[in-house]
Amino acid sequence: MEVFPAWDEKYSVGNTDIDSQHQTLFALAEKTAKLLNRHIYKTEVKELLSDFFNYMQTHFKDEEEYMESINYPYLVEHKAMHKKIIKDMSCLINDCSTTNDLKEKLYEIVSVWLLEHIVKHDMRINKFKENQEEKKIIEKIEKDEQYDYVCGCKDMIHKLDYGLHIKIKYLNIAYKCKKCSKELVFNDLEEKTE
Numbered sequence: 001m002e003v004f005p006a007w008d009e010k011y012s013v014g015n016t017d018i019d020s021q022h023q024t025l026f027a028l029a030e031k032t033a034k035l036l037n038r039h040i041y042k043t044e045v046k047e048l049l050s051d052f053f054n055y056m057q058t059h060f061k062d063e064e065e066y067m068e069s070i071n072y073p074y075l076v077e078h079k080a081m082h083k084k085i086i087k088d089m090s091c092l093i094n095d096c097s098t099t100n101d102l103k104e105k106l107y108e109i110v111s112v113w114l115l116e117h118i119v120k121h122d123m124r125i126n127k128f129k130e131n132q133e134e135k136k137i138i139e140k141i142e143k144d145e146q147y148d149y150v151c152g153c154k155d156m157i158h159k160l161d162y163g164l165h166i167k168i169k170y171l172n173i174a175y176k177c178k179k180c181s182k183e184l185v186f187n188d189l190e191e192k193t194e
């Protein structure tokens with residue numbers, strides 16, 4: 001199985017406490033990757049899972065408080081992402097069948113949590129904070145990042161921004177095409193695991 005990346009300054013969210021928690025999570029992921037490469041007992045996987053689970057709960061709480069303190073605009077959506085990760089994780093802990101099955105799922109959760117969540121979403125908190133300090137408007141930065149959505153119209157692509165994209169994805173809010181009245185569906189080319 002693939003080795004996870006090490007924590008790097010570029011993953012900073014602009015808060016030393018949150019950064020050091022992220023570092024601990026990266027270290028836990030590395031430990032996980034190592035364990036997954038050899039024979040592992042079910043009890044070991046379970047132990048690792050509960051370490052992860054407990055640490056993540058504390059971390060999410062702190063990160064949410066931090067986002068609130070800087071008036072992060074996507075707090076509600078980001079909280080929904082955390083909730084989903086916790087839900088996925090508790091399902092995994094509760095219905096683990098075979099060790100191999102468990103290993104595979106654990107890898108999936110860790111890579112979604114680490115690669116997708118910290119790298120894609122948490123880093124945005126820093127982007128917001130930095131730009132807020134420079135008194136720039138968040139919408140301006142978000143504008144160049146677009147997500148392609150399709151509807152019922154032929155060859156029609158709706159370009160949505162990050163805010164709308166995570167609203168649809170994590171808050172289950174539907175948007176319809178004004179022309180065909182069909183619900184917009186994400187044209188999922190890259191974000192398969194998210």
Ligand SMILES: [Fe+2]
Pocket residue numbers: 063078082117121122
């Ligand atoms: Fe987060």
